[in-house]
Amino acid sequence: MYKLCFVICLFFYSVAAKHEQYEGHALYNVHIRFTDQIDVLKTVEAKYNLDIWSYAAQDRPEVVLVPRVLRETVEDELQEAGMEFEVQVENIKEKLDLEDTLLASAAASSKSNRSRSVVEGLSFDVIHTFEVVDQYLVDLANAYPDKVTLRSAGKSVEGRDIKYLRISTSNFEDRRKPIVFVQSLLHAREWVTLPATLYAIKKLVLDVTEQDLVRDVDWIIMPIANPDGYVFSHTNDRFWRKNRARGFMVDDICMGVDLNRNFDIFWGTISSNDACDKSFHGRGPFSEPESAAIRDVFAEYSNRIEVYLDIHSFGSMILFGFGNGALPPNALVMNLLGVRMATAIDAVKWPQHRNYVVGNIVHVLGHVSGCTSDYATTIGIPFAYTYELPAYNMIHGVMVGFLVDPAFVEQAGFETWEGIKVAARFAAESWSRRNRQ
Template sequence: MANLLKSVLLFCAIFYVVCAKHEQYEGHSLYEVFVKNAVQTKFIHELENQIPIQVFVYGHTENPGQILVSKELKSHFEELLASMDVEYNIKVANVREQLELEDKLLANAASKRSNRSSSRLALPYDEIHRYQVVDDYLVRLGNAYPNLVKVESAGSSLLGRDMKYLKISTTNFEDRRKPVIFLMSLLHAREWVTLPATLYAIEKLVIDVTDSDLVNDLDWIILPIGNPDGYEHSHDGDRFWRKNRREGISSFCMGVDLNRNFDAWWGTASSNSWCFDTFHGAGPFSEPETDNIRRILEEHADRIELFIDIHSFGSMVLFGFGTGQLPPNALALNVVGVNMAQAIDRVKWPSKPNYQVGNIVHVLRYTASGGSSDYAQAGAGIPLSYTYELPALNGHTTLLGFLVDPVFIEQAGFETFEGIKAGARFVRDMLSMKRNN
């Protein structure tokens, strides 16, 4: 009885806190906006600089836009649309209700686990872990497995958080014949479901090793949280925050999109406005987070054969370039990408779509510059460079797709690692064939 009461009180306390933090989204609505010509398209794109709205999808004549609008601005926003004869409908009337549902599910999962004692070192998969929990976990792994794991610091984030990563190697990274696989998640703060993918990979390479060839034949670099400040901010109240926390022109118009800040066609297909989610910053690598990642890549560029930056959402394996131009090894990128996607599809839930594979522009239908995977390939010279887009929540195509159901957390890690394994083994086998010829 005492344990039951403790569980109920814990759930209520957690639920009260998480619900209160979403007050800023009370009455926020998600609009679907239909543009019919270039004039309307330009008008909608310019609205983001005029009033504090959040554009999730920039619409064009073949695809409607999606815009998040506060309760206070809805009447004015609708008047502006009407003045330009722009049609719309409301996809989500009150976004706060959906955020509170996510919190309720996560809090309920946490309260159930509080009654179960566990001696396992690995982090549980019934919640999305905060920065400090992950940071402490990496240190514990380094202490528990000193002959396999080395904890490194890439440097500090803008607000001073340490960006730790793991180097996993049976030979202390000294056998230069072994290819290196680089994994990264949470470059975009709101994409919480990507963290379980890197944590699951770490567990299967360090704690619960069922595929010993992956650690015997390969070395690994894994950076679980690429945007620590933005990630913490997304937990503290602004769930859909994407960028880092660079000070801007206001509390709304601030932050740099780290996945537009790398030195790969920087500034050519991104925004120069603080207010846009795709703001590219003052210059290539202007942000400490991207500069930290650059240094890791440069240090090991001669050995990294496979780079994967894990994002959400859309169930995709994407490769360069964000300009639409194909790399010289596009055929190999596609072949390996298909192998990885098929490995995921074989174990994914039937309710989730099959993964799409292809060039960033050909699949997404828009250009994007300054991305991590483009820099990894074109800048650092890594031959196989990809962006994973993990599945959306319950098939959503709106910003609700970023939300997380705790029942999918472990599955997200498991299925993504199946794709990673396929790519890693391809790298190993191809290099072995080259050495033997």
């Protein structure tokens, strides 16, 4: 009895002690009415190194996390510039604790806690840890040697393997088939993206209901593109975004490179040179082993990769290049496929979520440089997109932004799969059409 109480008390103590660094941080919606206000907001955000969760656009506010000690100052500066804002969440730590509680009770009460066989796959009621997913990929490859091969793209800064699965009915040797490459968790805190790749694996290996998807297409699935960052987001800082590179500042006061600003495409032009910034681009293009590993996967299979989907969150968007506003030569077809994917997802999405928005990343989200899908486009991958999955009940719900309600985990996987399927069938068609000519 005492032992039980000790364990329970220890659990609550560790939950209570977590997320202390976010005590009193408030989440703001800042509205942009005039274009010159964009510059004011950017200046304030840069000056105080604020964490931007979502960029403003015509139809939505900028979402920014402001530490408690800066709230008054930031509010004053925004008011001075005549900007409207409101507080979406007064104390984000309460939401962080709530996420822990919801995920812990889902894990305790449900099937995820049961010992599951490999053929059952991972459950879709919690966000699985790095260790669980890493072992799952190994187990799958062992259980389905005819169809699944496990590869490592390379090692992370801290020495973890960046694993990916190759899923193929023809041992990846049939050159009449295109490859669809799907990746998640390049940004560590975007936990809701993991169910998307895990669901794809389930539907391609364990529960194949649409044979053409494996008959006509080979797959590369990389569930955890940024292993160190992902582990750190579980153990230390839930809102960690970058990798865990060191050596930029004395005593490593600020660490990590934004891997989605580290690719060799307009590198360093629209990203941060400040190691403390969440969008720090690193010392040079591909300075980070994680981005170099993805580059090498592109290089190994680039002549057969027809579609590349880099899954992020949040905002319900499907975005294509380029991050400087220029359009790729096939922009019209990219837009067409983007709309088809979005339509498929919208048809099954939760009604309280907004419809997906499709377009060039600058028009929909904002300028970026060094981003993965732009790099994929420049090396000739015809259909490279960045997905931004929905935030669970973004505006009115109990959860916000990057935080995940277990109730949405399976839905996130299921609805995104609808979009991925459209891309895969489109890839099979366009690939065979091009190779017939």
